[in-house]
Amino acid sequence: MRRPIDEVRLHAWMPYAGGSNRRWIHEELGERMHPTWNPDADPKRWEIARTHLRTLIEAMAVRFGEIDVYLQFSTRQRCDTRCQTAEGDDCICRCMGENHGGAAYWREWIQVGDTTLVSSPEVRERHYVVRRADVI
Incomplete structure (x- = not known):
């Protein structure tokens, strides 16, 4: 997962699960949120509102055992x-x-x-x- 500094959405990568990843995201984050699948990105990814960062990290760690998280910061x-x-x-x-x-x-x-x-x-x-x- 990556939180880019210059974008409003998180980037999340998950192993292909036969179409069940969207359902899983909704189960973890709520039906009202709108995950977007971006097939044009390299690599292909889910894009999810930044407000879900902590919840998504914890849920992905439970689901996959461990995840890599990349957080970008702006420094002066x-x-x-x-x-x-x-x-x-x-x-x-x-x-x-x-x-x-x-x-x-x-x-x-x-x-x-x-x-x-x-x-x-x-x-x-x-x-x-x-x-x-x-x-x-």
Whole structure:
């Protein structure tokens, strides 16, 4: 399962079950929700409203034993103009030296205070394996 940052629906993959996956989704999430099968996506997938994330993760873990979950997050780096223009190795900025002396020259920085900089957002993805309680 994947929660993409730039889309309003979750992406869920399940083994083919002879047409019973839609019925199972409705049993777990309710008859009023509208899962969409997207056969044009690569790979083909179910698309489900983001509000069902936790319930769907738990239900899929029970059904399949374990599932891979990928959650995307948007992050901004923070730094300081004094850090980026610094010389030498001493850095006490919140970037912990990552941008010291202009090291992260490829980022687009926006100055939001006298010396405070923030970068344009980056998308990062975390991978979790969620297992059913009785699976070791």
